[in-house]
Amino acid sequence: xxxxxxxxxxxAPASVPELDEDQLLHVSLGPQHPSTHGxxxxxxxxxxxxxxxxxxxxxxxxxxxxxxxxxxxxxxSMPFTDRLDYICPLTNNWAYAQAVEKLAGIEVPERAEYMxxxxxxxxxxxxxxxxxxxxxxxxxxWGTALMYAFREREKILDLFEELTGARMMSNxxxxxxxxxxxxxxxxxxxxxxVNEFPRFLDELENLIIGNEVLIARTQNVGAxxxxxxxxxxxxxxxxxxxxxxxxxxxxxPYGIYDRFKFRIPLGTTGDCYDRxxxxxxxLRESLAILRQALDQLPEGQFINPKSKIRxxxxxxxxxxxxxxxxxxxxxxxxxxxxxxxxxxxxIRPPSFINLTLLEDMCLxxxxxxVVIILGSVDIVLGEVDR
Amino acid sequence: xxxxxxTTRASSPPPAAGWSLPGIGLLKGMAVTAVNMIQxxxxxxxxxxxxxxxxxxxxxxxxxxxxxxxYDGDNMAGLRCTACSICEKECPPQCIYIVLDRDExxxxxxxxxxxxxxxxxxxxxxICAEVCPFDSIYMDGQYELATGDRFGxxxxxxxxxxxxxxxxxxxxxxxxxxxAARRKAEEEKKLAAQAAKVAKAKLEKEQKELKAKEEQEKGxxx
Ligand code: SF4
Ligand code: SF4
Numbered sequence: 001x002x003x004x005x006x007x008x009x010x011x012a013p014a015s016v017p018e019l020d021e022d023q024l025l026h027v028s029l030g031p032q033h034p035s036t037h038g039x040x041x042x043x044x045x046x047x048x049x050x051x052x053x054x055x056x057x058x059x060x061x062x063x064x065x066x067x068x069x070x071x072x073x074x075x076x077s078m079p080f081t082d083r084l085d086y087i088c089p090l091t092n093n094w095a096y097a098q099a100v101e102k103l104a105g106i107e108v109p110e111r112a113e114y115m116x117x118x119x120x121x122x123x124x125x126x127x128x129x130x131x132x133x134x135x136x137x138x139x140x141x142w143g144t145a146l147m148y149a150f151r152e153r154e155k156i157l158d159l160f161e162e163l164t165g166a167r168m169m170s171n172x173x174x175x176x177x178x179x180x181x182x183x184x185x186x187x188x189x190x191x192x193x194v195n196e197f198p199r200f201l202d203e204l205e206n207l208i209i210g211n212e213v214l215i216a217r218t219q220n221v222g223a224x225x226x227x228x229x230x231x232x233x234x235x236x237x238x239x240x241x242x243x244x245x246x247x248x249x250x251x252x253p254y255g256i257y258d259r260f261k262f263r264i265p266l267g268t269t270g271d272c273y274d275r276x277x278x279x280x281x282x283l284r285e286s287l288a289i290l291r292q293a294l295d296q297l298p299e300g301q302f303i304n305p306k307s308k309i310r311x312x313x314x315x316x317x318x319x320x321x322x323x324x325x326x327x328x329x330x331x332x333x334x335x336x337x338x339x340x341x342x343x344x345x346x347i348r349p350p351s352f353i354n355l356t357l358l359e360d361m362c363l364x365x366x367x368x369x370v371v372i373i374l375g376s377v378d379i380v381l382g383e384v385d386r
Numbered sequence: 387x388x389x390x391x392x393t394t395r396a397s398s399p400p401p402a403a404g405w406s407l408p409g410i411g412l413l414k415g416m417a418v419t420a421v422n423m424i425q426x427x428x429x430x431x432x433x434x435x436x437x438x439x440x441x442x443x444x445x446x447x448x449x450x451x452x453x454x455x456x457y458d459g460d461n462m463a464g465l466r467c468t469a470c471s472i473c474e475k476e477c478p479p480q481c482i483y484i485v486l487d488r489d490e491x492x493x494x495x496x497x498x499x500x501x502x503x504x505x506x507x508x509x510x511x512x513i514c515a516e517v518c519p520f521d522s523i524y525m526d527g528q529y530e531l532a533t534g535d536r537f538g539x540x541x542x543x544x545x546x547x548x549x550x551x552x553x554x555x556x557x558x559x560x561x562x563x564x565x566a567a568r569r570k571a572e573e574e575k576k577l578a579a580q581a582a583k584v585a586k587a588k589l590e591k592e593q594k595e596l597k598a599k600e601e602q603e604k605g606x607x608x
Contacts, residue, residue, distance in 0.1 A: 076478035079511035144419060151434055158446075165450040165525070171511045179516070183448065207418040210411025310472060310517050 024052060029370070031060050037134065038381030042358075042370065049366045054359040061385035069345035074100055074312050077345065079171040084349065085383040086168055087130055088123040090160070091325045093173035098254060099321035099332035100175045104314045106307050111300040112177035113256045117293045118190065119163070119172065120323075121286045125197065126153050127326035128237075128279040128286075129204070131378050135276055136208060138375035139217055145208060152200050155193055162186060175312065177303030187297055194290045201283060209277070218273035222361040222373040229270070232357045236328025236350050238377060241278045242270030248324035255323075259296075260289045272376040313340055327351050327378055347386060351379040447558060450525035451510045453503060455547045456554050465548060466522035469498040473514035473523055481507035482514065498544060505531070506540040521565050527557055 025048075030041035039060035045053040065084070069077040081096045082089035094116055101108065108116075130153055133146030157167040162183055164170035172179050208214055226242050239246055247264045249257040265281030267274030314336040322331035328350025335344040354377050362370045426432045436443045458464035469486040487499035515524050526549075533539030555562040 072478055072480075073476055075513060075517075076476055079478050079509055079513065148422070151432075154434065162446040162448055165446075165448045165512060166510065169510060171513070180448075203418055203422075207415045211415050212409050212411050215411070310476070310519070 023047065027367070031057075037375070037379055040374075040379070040381055040384065042374070044362075044367065044370065046367060049368075051362045051365055051367065051370060054362050054370065056355060056358055058355075058381070058384055061381045063386065065386045066345050066347065070342055073340045074175070074314060074342060075309065077342070078173070079169065082169040082171055083382055084347065084386065085325070085327065085330075085351065085380045087380055088127045088326050089168055089170045090119040090123045090164075090172060091323060091330060093170060094120055094255075095321060095323045095325065095330045096332050097173040097175055098323065099319050099334050100314060102321045103317060103319035103334050103336055104175065104312075106176040107304055108177055108255075109301040109304055110256075110298050112302050112304075114293055114297045115178050115182060115302060116173065116255055117257070117260075118290060118297070119160075119170075121290045121293070122156050122159065122190070124286045124326045125283060125290075126156050127378075128283050129153060131279055132204065132208075132276060135372075135375045135378075136214075138371050139214065141208070141214075145204065148200075148204060148207070152197070159186070159190055159193065162189075174303055174307065174309070176307030177301065179303070181302040187294055190290075191294050194287055194294065197287055198284070201280065205280060209280070215273065217369075217372060218276065218376075219271055220269070221272045221365065221369050222376060223269050223271040223274075224357060224361055226270070228357065228360065232360075233353050234328070234357060236325070236354065236378075237278045237282060238270075238275060238328065238354055240264060241267035241274040243268055248322060248329055252322075254321070257289075260292045262286075262289050272372050275376040275378075311340065313338060314342075322348070325350055327380070327383075328354055349383040349386065351377070352384045352386075355379055355384060445527055445529075447560070449527045450512050450515075451529055452505050452508055452526050452531070452542075453512075453514050453523050453547070454526045454549045454553075455501065455523055455544065456521070456551055457548050458551060460550065462545070462548055465497060465544070466520050467498050467501060468496045468520050468522070469494075469501070470520070472517050472519065476513050476517045478511055478513060479507050479509055481505075501544040501547065503542050503547060504540065505542055521569060524554055524558070524561070 025046040027044045027046060028041060029044055031039040041057040041060070043055040043057060044051055063083075065080055069080065078093060078096060081092040084092050100106070129149040130146075133149035136145040137143070160170060161167045163186060164172040164179070224242070226244055229239050229242050230244065235246065235248075243266050245264050245266055248254070249262075250264060262285045265278055265285060267278050314334075316336055316338040318333070318335040320331055320333045322329050324330075329348065330350055331348035333344070333346040333348070334342050337343040358374065358377065361373050365373070422432070456466055458466060469484050471484050471486075474480075474482045474484050481504040483500065483502040483504075484498050485500040487495040487497050489495055510525075512525050531540075551562070551566070555566070
């Protein structure tokens with residue numbers, strides 16, 4: 001029986017035993033729900049307002065990416081990686097390019113490495129500002145914060161369009177470098193953007209972080225102990241918000257990250273508030289990296305002239321390469337049998353793995369908190385379902 | 387020495403015990419929105435909306451969406467494509483379909499009989515333009531392609547895909563100029579090579595004739 005708030009107290013059963021199957025309310029949140037960031041469904045069982053069980057259901061956006069990649073050439077998979085986490089295509093490009101480079105032993109010229117760092121950190125700016133916007137949208141601050149974030153994002157996307165030819169589907173990195181060089185004046189434009197960005201960040205922080213409603217709704221919501229997060233394989237801002245200093249840029253520096261000075265911001269409790277704040281702090285660190293990289297940007301080749309575009313064949317073997325994506329550890333695992341296509345192609349998507357602890361975070365909380373917790377995980381369904 | 391890692395709580399107000407009246411944080415946020423609203427009336431960089439279709443935002447010269455085929459001269463006969471099918475093989479969603487044209491003896495004419503691109507499948511990646519070794523296919527910047535024809539409207543054939551070199555030069559001046567210069571240099575090299583070949587053949591022939599003559603003379607002499 002579904003509990004009815006309009007039912008008179010007299011008509012209701014006098015004593016409700018706890019977790020009476022008849023009293024539980026089964027709610028299917030999604031797959032078409034504004035809070036689910038795409039087509040994601042949660043089968044929630046409620047006792048009143050309290051979550052008793054939560055089963056995530058995904059696969060609505062499954063595109064068979066990994067199997068398709070086995071049927072096309074190595075290069076042809078590059079544009080498909082744009083469509084994984086479509087908020088940050090350039091980091092996906094990088095992770096995949098890095099895996100193939102590791103497999104085939106291709107060197108990357110210095111300028112290309114700098115271009116990769118610059119584009120990846122700009123991508124992180126996009127991701128984290130967009131995250132803040134969406135997260136506030138989940139909380140009911142629908143529109144304002146998101147529009148401010150998207151206004152800034154649009155400026156970065158204009159830069160990307162000029163560089164790669166497309167706002168989001170960049171398809172920019174190649175095995176051994178990048179597809180094309182920076183257009184004339186691009187680096188100067190990027191520097192201007194980086195210098196102006198802190199002003200926007202201050203504005204966004206003023207807009208929300210002292211907000212009493214935000215604090216009341218996010219603090220002490222959805223926290224899990226460090227051990228649980230580590231055991232669950234959680235990575236990225238979600239793990240760092242709980243106070244674990246694990247950032248692949250520091251733990252296993254790839255590319256040229258060991259040349260830059262930056263810090264790993266840490267949270268204390270790992271609740272939703274920390275997860276939001278950690279993004280703000282990471283944005284400032286990303287800006288520091290961007291400033292250093294744009295200052296040091298050397299002249300030179302943007303792609304290794306020895307790398308082949310047509311008829312590329314990787315030697316027999318396997319390779320796993322990972323980077324610190326804006327959402328966590330993004331890895332690509334490739335097995336090659338020496339032909340033009342990968343024999344096996346596997347992705348370790350951060351959003352998918354970060355979702356695995358969703359139920360643990362939500363149990364015992366209200367339905368309204370579920371929406372915030374899901375928002376704080378920062379998922380993109382293109383990556384969860386692949 | 388690096389400064390210690392920043393933490394989330396240090397830069398934020400202490401956890402609110404209930405509601406801290408009078409909601410300073412709320413008022414601060416509202417001030418930001420008010421400033422933004424007022425600025426949106428006079429600050430140029432805050433007026434970001436473009437009234438499409440009356441106005442159009444300029445597209446960057448690098449912008450790409452769908453491919454087109456280039457022909458030299460002023461008609462389809464100058465199509466550069468040799469139907470080598472490299473782009474067909476590399477196209478990620480496999481939306482290119484090419485049939486090689488052959489004469490009645492089955493000899494390749496090095497031009498496509500059919501060259502179709504299903505642009506409803508094309509993912510605008512630009513890989514075809516990148517891998518083509520004959521400078522034949524490039525990415526267009528045309529984005530108003532809506533059609534009422536559900537079945538054939540987005541299946542582009544050779545004729546609809548073909549564009550002149552002038553079109554390419556207008557769309558991407560830098561790239562087109564570079565390609566034209568390279569092609570011209572190659573053409574000249576080819577011509578020079580051909581001329582050299584002809585001259586060499588002539589020389590060889592003369593030498594042979596001379597030798598034959600000598601031998602003949604020898605023969606008659608002996
Ligand atoms: S467009 Fe280029 S790559 Fe494609 S078939 Fe023609 S010549 Fe070959
Ligand atoms: S742009 Fe990409 S998807 Fe479109 S035809 Fe060319 S290779 Fe195929």
